[in-house]
Amino acid sequence: MMDLIGVDTQEAYQLLREQINTLALKPGAAINESELSSIFGLGSTPIREALKLLVHDQLVVVSRQGGLYVADLDPKDLKMLSEVRVGLESQAAGLAAQRATADHLLVMDALVLEQSKIKADDKEAWFDLDHKLHQAIAKASGNHYLAHSLEKYFGLSQRLWYLALPKLEFLSSAVHEHVRLVESIRSGDSQAAEIRMKEHVQGFYLKVQKLIEN
């Protein structure tokens, strides 16, 4: 990566992506290149190059008039994303129940334990640990194609996460769900693991959907 694109472009890309994913740049907001350039203290060329990459990521959209804006959170997209993730995540959980090693389970335990200790307003830590637990389960599934696909869809869900985070009751129930999920993986019960993961992911999307509709 370092050789293919310039270092400034890379920095601009990471900064902008972060801004969009954490909702600092609001969905649907118009993008002003020169404004971004002065905010980040980077030249206009790296900003333009970075925006091209973000268009490719479907996080930035080009309007018919040629203007750029941050991709909207579309209820239709949300539904499709939910369908894919519910299917793949529960498959991963089912396989993990059959294949997880003692090492895998230790990592899951450590993550759930850490999650139970997080401060309620530490959004980054919440997102990070949830992401890691899903990665740990995907890894334990022993199927790297599956893990790779999950990673991609999880990334696309990051903005939804930040949207849902202010709803605190959602967090404590999530920890509870995670504990039960890890327990069913430990006991080797594929079916239970699949069902729990399905409920967990589905529940998340339903909450986000409500938030968007309101």
Add this chain to the structure above:
Amino acid sequence: MTDTNKHQNLVLGIDTGGTFTDGVLLDYDSHQVLATQKSLTTKRDFAIGIENVIAGIQIEDPSLIKMVSVSTTLATNAIAEGKGKRVALFLVGYDRELIENFKMAHQFATPFHYYFQGGHNLYGQEKQALDLKGILEKTAQIKHEVDAIAVSSYFSPLNPEHENRAYEAISGVCNLPIVLGHQLSTKLGSVERATTAALNASLLAVLQTFIIAVKRAMEKRKIVAPLMVVRGDGTLMSDEFAARTPVETIHSGPAASAIGGRFLSQIDNAFVVDVGGTTTDLALIMDGAVTISEEGASVGGYATSVKAADLLSIGLGGDSQIRINRDGNIVVGPERVVPLAYLAEQHPIVKSQIRSLIRRTWEQSSPDWLEYWYLIREPGDEDLSKNPKHKQLLQILQNGPHALPDLLKKMSVFHPSQLGAEELLRQEFFGKAGFTPTDLLHCDERFVAWDAETSEMALKAFSHYLFKEPEEVQAMIWQTVTEKILKATIEFLTGQTLPEQEKSSADSWFFKNAATRDHPHLNTNFVLSYPVIGIGGPASMFLQKVSEILHVELVLPNHYQVANAVGAIAGSIMVEEEILIYPKLDRTGLDVLGYYVQTSSKRLEFEELQTALITAKETCREIALNAALRSGADQPQVVVEETSDGLDTYRIRAKAFGNPRLSG
């Protein structure tokens, strides 16, 4: 401007030394030096000096440059000054009691080291189960306190299983960079491996920032070319490789100098002496390659398992301060200052002050009056608010350079150590100037860049204080320099330590007599077997007499002043891979069931030793070749060798090397 049309393959070499950052533009095929550029090294941020060199190099169309290569003392300095990042070191299967009893814990280069159960034995068998739970608990506890994690497990080169499992687990719970011991060294010394892993982890961010800064400077001048970094043994690695193994850049500067000396002189066996502004570095070139230290490089007092050039660095250079010690003897170095000629050129007041020095009484003309402190950069408000003494000092210096006794008086202290100004010096808020060999060169008109008159008056004042004639004092100073280099040469080549000169003994008499050649009846001689290659600006003056005493020719190749930067591009790209083969024992430990072949990433099992060795050689060759190609080597050659470690354990080592593949 260089006419670049005739040249097909332009390459740019850069060396960051203690005083100067040198750049050299070279035609790769004809070895012709087309342009050189010098810039002051900025200690607080090496990238600034490099940016200046890249920005200033005289070339019409920089896009014609097909490779940039950098040698840097960044890693060495960061370790010596404790400026690396905070690292947690996880020691798996290490005997805590043993390490504490032998007081080896300080060797680990980080205060945050923790012991866990696990590790393997000499036959790659699990010594104890790995305490992964403990590792994960510790990780959760410290992950916000450190910048990187290093893991070293007992006998991991024979069996890295515990390091790999630790990696998988730790990377599952945190985003910190993780360094594993077995990836850096296949040597069995467990403490050195742990130290190397910890140092490497502490340097990751340091080198990454540096590489990004260099790339940014290249982009600014539209240079689209591979970037290489010089290793401690003078070979090259790609920037990507260097960002992962920064610890391998230890000693890269002196190694590059030696290689550059050989490249320019085309002499394959020689003693290479690089005289810089701050240090003089000694190295040996044998059969066209710089000799390597077998036991691993040591840096900042830490023993590592990093392969680096065998060299000796002494604190003596063109900008070494010349002083008189308590016994009344002349000393040159190790402190580096700015020559008075330079300071007087910038600040004429210094010149008139030094002129008046000769007319003073003896007590009022001590060489302390030849040391000046001067402001380098304006401090910001926050820099001033921290310490009232620092504030006062910088405010005084804002009015211009001050001679040391004058400054001490204004600050109402007796000794500079009372000022506690080391940190301000290191941060380059102020600098010191003084009487140096560079000033002597100005007196002789051998090298005149700045105000020669000031240098002459400084020599007069210095001589006046010693009740001697300037010519005599000058000869005494050069004799001190000669003896210092000669002593270092003998100690470097023989591994023996010579006694301090003040003590009288047979060996010091022998040495002194060889250096001065003044005994009426008995000659003692040192005869070096190879010529001396001199490198660096002051080399001609510093080394002429040294080579006479050693009875060899002093070779000063064309462009010897910038041979260090030439060396940064003259090395070949090299990748080394090592595979260990050792017996698989049964439970009793008496019967050999077969042989393990342990590569850096996997372990294979064979019944027969011969099949194991053959497979190991093939695998090793392939891994080294692919890594060399990935690092940018052009048609690399591979040499495979087998050695025995004893105990039915074997090592297969493959070296793949080739010239760098130029872009375009």
